[in-house]
Amino acid sequence: MTVTTQRRALLPSEWIGMAEHWAASFRDTWRARTGVLALYLAVAAAIVIPVVLGPGSAMSRIDEPTHADYAWKAAHLEVPFAGSVIAPEIRDIWACVGQERYVLPACGEDAQAWQFPYSGQQYNFSHPPLYYVSVGVPARTMDAAIDGIDFVTAARLFGVLWLAAGMYMTFIALRRWRIDPAAAIIAPLLLPAFPRVLHAVTTVNPDTAAIVIGASAIWLAARVFVDDDADWRVAAALAGVAGMTKTIGAIPFIALGALLTYRVVRGWRRAHPRGKDVALVGAMAAAILVPYALWQAWQGGRGDPNWQNPLVGLNTRDVLGLPGSEWLETAFSGLNLVSDYYLQEPLDVALMVSWTRLLNLLLIGAVFAVIVACAKEPARRSLGWMLLAGAVLYPTIVQAQAYLNTAVPQYFLQVTGRYGLALIPGAVACIVIAAQKAGYRRLVYLLSLAGLVVLGIVIVNGWRVI
Incomplete structure (x- = not known):
């Protein structure tokens, strides 16, 4: 009598386990990294091209x-x-x-x-x-x-290249933070599901470069806190490029400098000065401030000296008395990195609104989870502090610019999340670390998949209504 056996179909969890086993054999070689880059290019093209040629074709406001x-x-x-x-x-x-x-x-x-x-x-x-x-x-x-x-x-x-480069640089940064290959490869796929990122990479806007800049800052932070081998010349080059792309885009480097400054002061008080940290802070500060000052001085001497910005008074108001009270109102608005966004109308649907509210809740929770749960891992804990510092600093910097750049001091009623766009790669890194620390490492895969599904539905719906 012939006995036949029926092969059982693999469960989704088993497929994930097999994929994780395969990823565990990943080696950081040029060939392997080229494959990862090819994946990101394919995903970026599948997102950016349909948006640019379809529902995102109108000029962004x-x-x-x-x-x-x-x-x-x-x-x-x-x-x-x-x-x-x-x-x-x-x-x-x-x-x-x-x-x-x-x-x-x-x-x-x-x-x-x-x-x-x-x-x-x-x-x-x-x-x-x-x-x-x-x-x-x-x-x-x-x-x-x-x-x-x-x-x-x-x-x-060209947003295809910017998005792919941002995802790839985030992958490199996560590996530097000792994130396992599976999570390091999958987590950057969550980036385009942030609506600010989607908007930036599908329009002509210097915000497009913010993801690459933010990821490079997270990589540098790993060199500082994990490896303790950051070179001040590399730090100056990265911070300088960030500042000459868009000044507020350098906010992750400013936040990193704030943390290092605190470490210098603490070390000085304990008679353990860190000259390397002083060099890093000085190099980044000079690389951001000197080109900025020179550029503003040159541009300030060109054109009509009596020209008035037509946007003054639309999103800003006159400062009444000291700027303290007005600035305090927006001091912590930087924590709203995700749900405060703009997309062209065919893409801004209820599903995206709901998704961003969930994502913003997870992001805030992840930042504080890293700070609390990594108390015995000071290197990783510093990443949470860096993100929190950046979220507090960028609204204040934006308000200071508005105050100083007009004849009558101005302030923003609301500081939008796009000014903190460069912090998003660090937020993704916090989500990954918090999920792994809590024992929910596969939550990263679920979030990335959910984000891509949301994007797919939003883009298809946009094509349907245009």
Whole structure:
């Protein structure tokens, strides 16, 4: 008599176990890392391209026309100045793709600057030029080489590379923090599920570089707290690039500098001075502040000296008396990194709102969990303190800039989460560490999968309604 056996189908948990076993054999070789990078490129392309060509095609109201104009001028070796207006080529694209909440001139009308919102003024000329050059030059080449692709679309499509680079740098940083390969590979896939990240990598905006910058700061923090072998020259280079991309994008390096300053003071009081920490803090401070001061001094002497920013008074109010009371109102708004966001209307649906509220709750919990649960692991605990310091510092820095940059001191009623965008890779790292510390390591896989599913539904729905 022949006995037949029926093979049992593997359960999902068993598949996960097999995948973890495979990941355990991962070796940090160039070949293996190239495979990880290829994965991130494929995921980034699957997210960015459909959004750019579909529901995200309209100009973002987060200043995208001015950023696109800056990139266009940088590609033609020009720098905008006070009183300059958006270039005709960008105005034509703007009129054709439209923008939420604004009535624009008809497409192909060759309209003048005064017919656009804020009279088509270039009010973001003060930003440093690094991002605009890095995007504008290749976008101009793509625009000339490919029929049917305009300059703005070309610049947006480079978001594929920015997102992939951000995920890959986050993976490198997590491995430096001694995160196991499975979690280190999967966790960066959660990044595009943050709506601020999705918005940044699908528009022309210096925020696009924030994920790469934030991940590099987390990597540097691991070199400082885990390996204790950070080189001040590397720290200066990374912080300097961050500051010359977007000044507030350097907030993770500022937070790291604050932690190191505290460690220096504590060591000095205990007669254990750390000269290496002093060198790191000084190098990062100089790399951020010196180029910023030189750039502002140069830009301040160009253009119309009587020019007034048309946005003053829209999102800001006059400071009455001392700025302390107004600043205190937003001092802890930086903890709202996730649910305070903007997306173009076809993408901003109820599912995304619900998802971001859950994600923000998990993020805040993870930061405090790392601080509390890693009391006997000072290196990892420092990551939680770094994120908390950054979340408190960036609203204050933004308020200080508003106070100092106008003739009549101003303050923001609300400091939006996009100013803290560079902190998100560190937030993902906190989620991973907190989950592993609590014994829920597979929660990271579930979150990343849920985030990708949410993105898929949101993008498909956006295509359906446009």
